[in-house]
Amino acid sequence: MQGSIPRKFGSITLSERLHIFGTALCLPFILAWSLMTKPFVSRHAKKHWKRVVIETAIQTVTGAFNRVQLQYLFGDSTQRNIEKWAKRVKVPIEVEEIGENAKLTWMGQKRTDRVIFYFHGGAFLMPLQEPSLDFWKYIQRELKRRGQDVTFVVLQYTLVPNAVFPTPLQQAVRALEHLQTCGIQPQNLQLAGDSAGGNL
Numbered sequence: 001m002q003g004s005i006p007r008k009f010g011s012i013t014l015s016e017r018l019h020i021f022g023t024a025l026c027l028p029f030i031l032a033w034s035l036m037t038k039p040f041v042s043r044h045a046k047k048h049w050k051r052v053v054i055e056t057a058i059q060t061v062t063g064a065f066n067r068v069q070l071q072y073l074f075g076d077s078t079q080r081n082i083e084k085w086a087k088r089v090k091v092p093i094e095v096e097e098i099g100e101n102a103k104l105t106w107m108g109q110k111r112t113d114r115v116i117f118y119f120h121g122g123a124f125l126m127p128l129q130e131p132s133l134d135f136w137k138y139i140q141r142e143l144k145r146r147g148q149d150v151t152f153v154v155l156q157y158t159l160v161p162n163a164v165f166p167t168p169l170q171q172a173v174r175a176l177e178h179l180q181t182c183g184i185q186p187q188n189l190q191l192a193g194d195s196a197g198g199n200l
Helices: 014-036 049-064 067-074 078-089 130-145 167-181
Strands: 093-099 102-107 115-119 151-156 189-193
Touching: 014 049, 014 067, 049 067, 078 093, 078 102, 078 130, 078 151, 093 167, 102 130, 102 167, 115 130, 115 167, 130 151, 151 167
Parallel strands: 115 151, 115 189
Antiparallel strands: 093 102, 102 151
């Protein structure tokens, strides 16, 4: 924010761009240091080296950058990220407007008997990322291999600064009501979420 006027989603200044560039130059050294000190740091000692690298990178990036820098880096739209992912993995999607400025996106065949309803993370300010979609595609594939076809639906809730909490919660309630009107019984609906989505 500059004064009391909210800054546009993902709109960064020159100094913020330079800060991102400088952090990117330092990141390999930070990651190398975390790997070298891994045996001596209790929280890392028993972890696989890949996990140490991922956790250190996430901690560095989220600690170094402000909201608009993170939005610049991670994208400005859950919808665009889903469309890009769906094109890459060749999965059909169906988007439903449900009111309250929220959308539901169905991945693959829409069904009512076995539904995973996913609330994505990102501190209410970052959109859904493709690795999360890859994970849920893997879950779908594994369940299908075991004879259980499931459909996967994502809530696209409004992000900061376009809305603040409790707007995402109100959108989640609206989405659940919508799924019920589609004929999905509570016993056939599995809720899942991570980080901010887990909070919802």
